[in-house]
Amino acid sequence: MSTTEYRDAAGRRLVDYPRPSVxxxxxxxxxxxxxxxxxxxVRRDSATRTDAWALPGTFLHEGETLxxxxxxxxxxxxxxxxxxxxxLHVFDDPRRDDRGWVLSVAHVVLLPTAAVTPVAEDRPDDxxxxxxxxxxxLPFDHDDxxxxxxxxxxxxxxxxxxPERLMPEAFTxxxxxxLHEAVAGHRLQPDVFRRQVKDxxxxxxxxxxxxxxxxxxLFRHSPSTG
Amino acid sequence: MSTTEYRDAAGRRLVDYPRPSVxxxxxxxxxxxxxxxxxxxVRRDSATRTDAWALPGTFLHEGETLxxxxxxxxxxxxxxxxxxxxxLHVFDDPRRDDRGWVLSVAHVVLLPTAAVTPVAEDRPDDxxxxxxxxxxxLPFDHDDxxxxxxxxxxxxxxxxxxPERLMPEAFTxxxxxxLHEAVAGHRLQPDVFRRQVKDxxxxxxxxxxxxxxxxxxLFRHSPSTG
DNA sequence: CAAATAGTGTCTCTTAGACAGTATTTG
DNA sequence: CAAATACTGTCTAAGAGACACTATTTG
Numbered sequence: 378m379s380t381t382e383y384r385d386a387a388g389r390r391l392v393d394y395p396r397p398s399v400x401x402x403x404x405x406x407x408x409x410x411x412x413x414x415x416x417x418x419v420r421r422d423s424a425t426r427t428d429a430w431a432l433p434g435t436f437l438h439e440g441e442t443l444x445x446x447x448x449x450x451x452x453x454x455x456x457x458x459x460x461x462x463x464x465l466h467v468f469d470d471p472r473r474d475d476r477g478w479v480l481s482v483a484h485v486v487l488l489p490t491a492a493v494t495p496v497a498e499d500r501p502d503d504x505x506x507x508x509x510x511x512x513x514x515l516p517f518d519h520d521d522x523x524x525x526x527x528x529x530x531x532x533x534x535x536x537x538x539x540p541e542r543l544m545p546e547a548f549t550x551x552x553x554x555x556l557h558e559a560v561a562g563h564r565l566q567p568d569v570f571r572r573q574v575k576d577x578x579x580x581x582x583x584x585x586x587x588x589x590x591x592x593x594x595l596f597r598h599s600p601s602t603g
Numbered sequence: 604m605s606t607t608e609y610r611d612a613a614g615r616r617l618v619d620y621p622r623p624s625v626x627x628x629x630x631x632x633x634x635x636x637x638x639x640x641x642x643x644x645v646r647r648d649s650a651t652r653t654d655a656w657a658l659p660g661t662f663l664h665e666g667e668t669l670x671x672x673x674x675x676x677x678x679x680x681x682x683x684x685x686x687x688x689x690x691l692h693v694f695d696d697p698r699r700d701d702r703g704w705v706l707s708v709a710h711v712v713l714l715p716t717a718a719v720t721p722v723a724e725d726r727p728d729d730x731x732x733x734x735x736x737x738x739x740x741l742p743f744d745h746d747d748x749x750x751x752x753x754x755x756x757x758x759x760x761x762x763x764x765x766p767e768r769l770m771p772e773a774f775t776x777x778x779x780x781x782l783h784e785a786v787a788g789h790r791l792q793p794d795v796f797r798r799q800v801k802d803x804x805x806x807x808x809x810x811x812x813x814x815x816x817x818x819x820x821l822f823r824h825s826p827s828t829g
Numbered sequence: 830c831a832a833a834t835a836g837t838g839t840c841t842c843t844t845a846g847a848c849a850g851t852a853t854t855t856g
Numbered sequence: 857c858a859a860a861t862a863c864t865g866t867c868t869a870a871g872a873g874a875c876a877c878t879a880t881t882t883g
Binding site: 569573 | 871875882
Binding site: 792 | 844845846847848852853854856
């Protein structure tokens with residue numbers, strides 16, 4: 378691992394320092410039109426089936442980035458292929474884990490409900506989706522992580538339309554608004570919402586067909602906004 | 604350190620995982636009325652006196668929090684007693700440090716220029732203050748850290764008056780505005796600034812005396828805002 | 830035509846920003 | 857009094873939010 382010899386002011390080599398284990402814990406959030414923001418929980422110990430639900434996490438492996446560890450844990454524990462995990466905060470209380478000295482880097486991932494719900498329904502003993510307001514009393518610092526994750530996602534969605542690109546290629550403003558309502562946790566006025574986001578999107582020139590009511594214009598995300 | 608035996612799904616004990624060294628690197632920022640935001644740099648290797656300046660940092664010691672490590676490094680390398688360090692980001696590229704596997708947790712600390720300048724003047728060979736715009740070409744990810752630190756502090760000061768409480772107990776709006784101008788890096792209109800911040804402060808009822816011009820009302824930070 | 834949904838015109842209220850004025854001190 | 861600084865009145869432009877209206881479809 379380490380090839381270059383290095384000594385600090387006290388004459389200790391880099392490898393001589395005790396090193397912490399590093400874990401990642403992830404709040405996977407899914408916006409649901411009916412129930413608002415949902416958070417994915419996994420059973421802490423699938424062998425004993427204790428009734429202890431927690432955020433999915435894992436230990437960082439050698440040569441791995443934090444984002445890779447997050448994606449690996451979501452794949453293993455919930456069969457999910459996540460998008461780009463975002464760092465939230467490092468929890469560093471030396472006594473936060475009685476198994477030893479463990480730092481945890483909290484992350485947030487936002488996924489379409491359609492990608493998460495089937496997994497939870499397939500493996501109800503191991504995976505659960507719960508509205509964020511009801512996800513309390515979790516172990517470690519997981520309540521705090523959920524709170525930070527919700528705040529981060531809500532702030533991002535209040536700034537601009539669907540920054541995590543959960544919508545399909547083309548979409549109506551109605552569907553986009555439903556997504557934003559699920560994230561925000563409350564209704565948004567259709568006309569106000571329209572004026573806020575319209576200039577930040579690109580019209581496809583197409584419109585919906587076959588639905589009741591006047592057809593709706595279809596929009597795409599603007600390429601520049603990322 | 605670890606007392607409870609713990610095995611993961613692969614049967615490996617917690618302590619069997621290879622663990623990274625964890626470092627902290629800190630952008631100490633000081634608002635200067637003339638030169639804008641200054642960042643504190645220290646000489647990387649004070650023995651060889653190579654011309655390599657970098658942000659102060661250190662390795663996390665056992666049983667220590669990240670914030671404690673930041674304060675320790677600032678005390679040792681610059682003789683500073685810092686305030687509350689804020690976490691910015693974890694840099695986790697496994698190959699970012701050729702000495703080995705090192706994660707770095709970037710932090711930002713804001714200090715009054717009066718606390719930092721004397722140190723830099725006393726030990727010019729080891730400590731330097733440089734305007735943030737001129738602090739480029741630093742080693743590791745330190746350019747990114749400075750950028751994140753500046754963005755974080757500017758966003759906080761644009762939101763509300765002196766969130767880091769750098770001002771003394773009682774202060775005039777003129778002095779508060781000078782601080783905000785140093786953080787923002789540009790002039791602010793006195794009358795607009797006054798109306799923006801006045802309601803978020805508490806008047807002491809006192810006023811300045813002996814200065815030329817009309818005496819200025821003295822304000823205090825409001826206790827509620829933290 | 831009724832019902833449903835999409836989209837617009839317009840009014841009010843608030844706020845940022847700019848400018849010019851008044852107020853109160855020193856020298 | 858002149859100069860300097862503190863503070864306020866007021867105008868304009870822009871935007872959020874609310875409401876009512878028009879537009880276009882299905883059944």
